[in-house]
Amino acid sequence: MKDVLTIGQLAKQANISPSAIRFYESIGIIPNPKRVNGQRRYTMETLDQLQFIQTAQSAGFNNKEIIMLLEGFDDEIIPSKRWNEMATAKCRELEEKKTKIDTMMNILSNGLQCTCSTWSECLSKVDSSGICN
Known part of the structure; x- marks a missing residue:
């Protein structure tokens, strides 16, 4: 289970706030994570997605375009x-x-x-x- 991250660990590694992660979940940019005892648990794939999102945002992509790139x-x-x-x-x-x-x-x-x-x-x-x- 070492490849599983809490929201705080993910936020720290991705250099964003936990509230940004929750926002991305709410608009469908990243999938809702599995929960253990009610707490979010993320995979390293989510970290990769967040890094992609940050790169796309810095290049001028809006959230709707990023969602489309990822899955929509x-x-x-x-x-x-x-x-x-x-x-x-x-x-x-x-x-x-x-x-x-x-x-x-x-x-x-x-x-x-x-x-x-x-x-x-x-x-x-x-x-x-x-x-x-």
Whole structure:
């Protein structure tokens, strides 16, 4: 039984709060665990799922999308097509975010070299590459 974790142990290993684990159970992102004397008991698989959830959330997936990734596909669509459609849409969305992040990184990097005292002054000096001269 060493591969069985209490909610406190799971929360500590996953670096999240026990209330977050209970919330994930309530919305179906992770399955309800077995109980021993009324206390939740989790497997290491649940820890893996929580780590996947955290990675997906940090990449911009919402809870509904994560549930779909983990289990919620329509039975009439084969899994490879389901994953392909979702992955294609999410890749497009992440590329758009990446472009915005890259643009902001350039603005900040250029701003570190700018000696202007206002945005208006800086914008009037920006060349075609977006660099303030």
